[in-house]
Amino acid sequence: MANRTDTPSQHSLAPALSAAGVSVQLGGQPVLHEVQLQLQRGRWTSIIGPNGAGKSTLLKALAGLLPLQGQVELLGQPFDKVPARERAKTMAWLGQSERALDDMTAFDTVMLGRMPHQNWLATASGQDIEIVRQVMQSNHVWQFKDRSLAELSGGERQRVMLARVLAVQAPVVLMDEPLANLDPPHQTEWLLDMRALVQSGVSLVSVLHEVSIALQADDLVIVDKGRIKHIGACNDPATRAAVEAVFEHRIHVRQVGQVWTAVPNLQPLGQTVYADQAPQ
């Protein structure tokens, strides 16, 4: 039985994140219903589903950012038993359209990611500065280090926010719409960076609207109307069928070369005949 002084790292076999009977109300309305979920360590899980399905709410619930019924555990420890500083080092969070102060420089914004590692009022160490330099260079924003965020484009700013999350060097990383404003080359770059991150042992959970990118994850969680419709590996045909179904068959999932990708189904509504519905 865990006690208050346990650190998440002591629970080596526990999932990265788990939710048991998690329900959330927003504005007095139920938004998530009795969610059961276990996300294994060292894997990349993408959460997808239609607009308003509850994806961001689920991610916030997993990040401990919302009042909820039920229990969320981080590396096997109930959230409220993990000391705040330990939690900040263990889990890094990128919110949707996250805004830092416009007059902060890109460098100082990324340095915020090092705060959980610094003592109160201490200045940044040489190691902190080196880590910030590395993540800014790998996200191609080092050249903006002295510019304020107000002077950056939407995509440049998003890459600064991504660098801030990576500067935490947390073993669990949650990202809500990380590709917002990124052009295709930077989306591909993000995909390769995330693959390398997960390869290094990090557990990654991302909410994505880009279904073709989401399909490159290890696992998919498909959410609809506040409930989990399907959880499965992306390489499982049942998962790909569930993706088409949750989007009302308005997309097809097709293999192109080595990758599975989503393409629009251009048949007028109601005129698509599916293999399992064809007349015998």
Ligand SMILES: Nc1ncnc2c1ncn2[C@@H]1O[C@H](COP(=O)(O)OP(=O)(O)OP(=O)(O)O)[C@@H](O)[C@H]1O
């Ligand atoms: N603060 C709030 N008060 C009341 N209802 C809310 C609030 N925030 C979100 N909702 C509602 O909760 C539901 C789920 O919202 P959520 O943002 O989790 O959906 P989502 O799946 O992330 O959607 P999208 O794909 O559009 O980003 C929606 O119906 C939304 O209108």
